[in-house]
Amino acid sequence: AQSVTQPDIHITVSEGASLELRCNYSYGATPYLFWYVQSPGQGLQLLLKYFSGDTLVQGIKGFEAEFKRSQSSFNLRKPSVHWSDAAEYFCAVGSGGSYIPTFGRGTSLIVHP
């Protein structure tokens, strides 16, 4: 069975600073990897996903993520954070044998002006 870990519960950055949110997964084969964002009072929205191919994937809102098989990681990055990026970010991992992905417990991003 797959599992996913987001080691940071909260991350605080200043507006304009770069951002990296960590995600580590456990699965034997190449997993399906996702990042979702949940803005306050909203449902989750897909930012980006990785299944195969180029290990650096681009998503919406200027986000990107890099799949590193050797580190079992799929970290989310953004070069310059905007105040509107303050939200909860969820990493999720799926496998061919499951119906749905497993979600991490989320990382709360706080953006200081």
Next chain:
Amino acid sequence: DTAVSQTPKYLVTQMGNDKSIKCEQNLGHDTMYWYKQDSKKFLKIMFSYNNKELIINETVPNRFSPKSPDKAHLNLHINSLELGDSAVYFCASSQEGRADNEQFFGPGTRLTVL
């Protein structure tokens, strides 16, 4: 147009009451889900239906009963509400019931049990 909608957005009720949350998707998806998000933002799958048939039923009290009248709707009925049922409930849908499918989430229903 709202892709996945839920009603109501807020639900405040007394312990012991019975309540329902409705969910509709207009994406033509085959699979729908109910998730519970606790106060620490942890997201837990409760149920999944594929073409009106139950495919996932996690360890959830039998006070919770999903009903899917057609593949565009998945309602959640909760009997004898308890304090611990207070949470945000999200409905979601995907094209198929597969782990590589993007899930589309509704805006959530915040349930408060007093």
